[in-house]
Every structure is written in C-alpha cells, then in structure tokens.
Amino acid sequence: MPFLIAAVILVGALCALDLALTLSVIKRLREHTELLAGARQRPRHIEVGTEIGGFDTTTIDGERLLPGMLPEQTLVAFFSPDCEPCRTKLPSFVEHARHHPDGRAGVLAVVIGDTVQSAGFVSELSPVARVVVEERDGALSAAFDTHSYPTILRVERAGDGLVVADNQVRLDQPTSAAA
Incomplete structure (x- = not known):
C-alpha cells in the first residue's frame, strides 16, 4: 500500500509540473503572437507623402550630406549585400x-553593412550615385524609416524638408518620365 501511495503522489507531482510548463508555454506563445502582430502592422514600404526625418551623414567620398543638399527630385535606394533581391535589382x-536628369547628384544610394562586405555594391553604385555605407538603423535608415531591402524611392523637396513622391519606382521607365 505505501508503494501505491508513493506512485499516486509521484504521478500527481508530474501532472502539476506538466500543467505549470504548459501554462508557461501558452504565455510565451501569446507574447510572441503580439510581437508578430506588431511587426506585421509596420508598412513594408514607406508611404507616399511621408516626410523624411532629418539626417547628417557623410558619403564614401567624404562629402557631408544633409536633407537640404539634395536636388529638387532625388532617387534614393537602400541595398544590403546580404539580400538576394538587392543583387538582382542592382x-x-x-x-x-x-x-x-541631375546626374550623380540626383541619386543617393545607401548600402547597409560594413565597408568590406559592401565593397562590391559601392564599386557598382559609385559612378552613378552618391553612396553612403552605414549599419542598420544608421542616420539615413532612421530618417527614411527603412527596414526592408531593396527600397527604391523618389523624394522631392517640400518646404524645408523632403517627402516621398514615389515608393514604387519603376526601373524600366526613363527617369525623366517618372519625375
């Protein structure tokens, strides 16, 4: 009889432990579900008409770059060397x-990653764009609120700042026709 009582107590303890673990897993799943729901609510593309935040950065050529230094209409692209679609679209x-129409001054390319990893992108982009290499959440990524790559935008001057004029730039159309 003592053996039977010990077995019942052991099974009861195991059931209580299992219940506690199951409840903690359910709690974690709810937390993850909320996090994923929040991530899905962030728009994949920055919306047309969105004001661009301020930034102060330096190009790979050592040129200081502020929002007021961009031409009336500027083509802006964000690429990451880790991204296969970026390599395809480059x-x-x-x-x-x-x-x-504004030549190299009218194009800004931002490469996300370290200098060594970004070298291939920089060499291809340098002849046609002012290039900035920065880490994730750098000055330009934060100003443009960019989290996915590639992101290609057309921005234009609006008062003292910049706004997004086009968030789905068609690369198969001439630049002047899209402006």
Whole structure:
C-alpha cells in the first residue's frame, strides 16, 4: 500500500509540473503572437507623402550630406549585400540612375553593412550615385524609416524638408518620365 501511495503522489507531482510548463508555454506563445502582430502592422514600404526625418551623414567620398543638399527630385535606394533581391535589382537600378536628369547628384544610394562586405555594391553604385555605407538603423535608415531591402524611392523637396513622391519606382521607365 505505501508503494501505491508513493506512485499516486509521484504521478500527481508530474501532472502539476506538466500543467505549470504548459501554462508557461501558452504565455510565451501569446507574447510572441503580439510581437508578430506588431511587426506585421509596420508598412513594408514607406508611404507616399511621408516626410523624411532629418539626417547628417557623410558619403564614401567624404562629402557631408544633409536633407537640404539634395536636388529638387532625388532617387534614393537602400541595398544590403546580404539580400538576394538587392543583387538582382542592382544592375537595373544602376542603368536607371545613369540617366537621371541631375546626374550623380540626383541619386543617393545607401548600402547597409560594413565597408568590406559592401565593397562590391559601392564599386557598382559609385559612378552613378552618391553612396553612403552605414549599419542598420544608421542616420539615413532612421530618417527614411527603412527596414526592408531593396527600397527604391523618389523624394522631392517640400518646404524645408523632403517627402516621398514615389515608393514604387519603376526601373524600366526613363527617369525623366517618372519625375
């Protein structure tokens, strides 16, 4: 009989432990569900008409870059060397940027990553754009609220700042026709 009592107590303790673990897993799943729901609510693209925040950064050529230094209409692109779609889209972007009415001054390319990792992108982009290499959440990424790559935008001057004029730039159309 003592053996039976010990077995019942052991099974009861195991059931209580299992219940406690199950409840903690359910709690964690609810927390993760809330986090994922919040992540899905963030728009994938920055919306047209969104004001761009302020920034103060330096290009790879050592040129200081502030919002007021960009031309009336500027093509802005964010690329990451870790991103396969970025590698695929890079040649068409370079060809599109080559024909920008303001030339190299009217195109801003931001490469997200370290200098060594970004070297290939920088060498392709430098002839057609002012290039900035920065880490994630750098000055330009924060100002443009960019979290996905590639992101290609057309921004224009609005008063003292910049606003997004186009968030789905078609690289197969001439630059001047999209302006």
